Amino acid sequence: MSDFLSMYSIQYWLESCPQGYLMNTEFGHAPGEKEPDLLLANELLRTETIRTTVQLVMGERCALAASSGLINAAPDEASKRFLATQTLDEARHVEVFTQRLYDLGVKKPDLEDTLQQYANPNLVKFAEILLEKVDKKDFVAGVVGQNVILEGMAFSVFEMMQSLSRELNPKFANTLAGTIADERRHVGFGENRIGSLIREHPEKKPEIERMQRDMSYYMLATFADSFRNNPMQAEMDRIEAASGGARHATYQGVDLAQMAPEEMEKVLADTVLKEFKIRLGRIGIEYQTPRRP
8 A cells, every 4th residue: 555655646746747747848748839730721631630639628528527526435545635636637638638629720719619519429428427437426436437448548549649640740749648648647546446446345346347348339439430431531641642751650560651540440449448458357357348339
């Protein structure tokens, strides 16, 4: 427990995050960095980037509600303090991705309408399953849903997006670097804290396993909606061919820039589900294979 107290203390968070990798940044990136002119000038790319960023805002709003809602349900002070730091992390994520929408041309009075217009219904359902557990003050199920499933998904999604952005959009890639570091810490808390609680409450396993299966399905459905019939990849290929350049984006040992959207979807889905299986196994939960949309 002493290692837990030190690794997830507020002091550790201060030293590693605001006094560490976020030093000298604004909204997660270096001061003065901007979205590429190519993106802002191409209406199709801009619209699809807004659509993608809306999903990030919606996911982080869910994470903010979940982490803050779990604080008073936590059974010990160390977990309460960690979740307090996670709540601030999630609030920052909401803010930086919302700021990106403004940078992409969304007007502040239009923010909520934009979120409602582009939010993926499957992602909304994914969030509802988790927040139902949080509303019931179910700490064990809530932390598994938040810090293992939601954060595990976000970690892999952000890594893929960072790989795709390094050459074309350093501003966004740098923003993602800080969120990835945060998610790594959040996932670690979920694994380290919940394993012992699962052993104390084995009767909760079936309920948590059903939750994992259902959340995983809606996650996969969100991925399918995002990658299939998406005009953004074709437009990027057209621009690349016209410029004579060649993009590269290495992720999980493959070059995403050379893959069709359906292939990228499979790489992401397989990566996330594999990580789910490993992490759930560490805490004593049997991974449930979801239906494929």
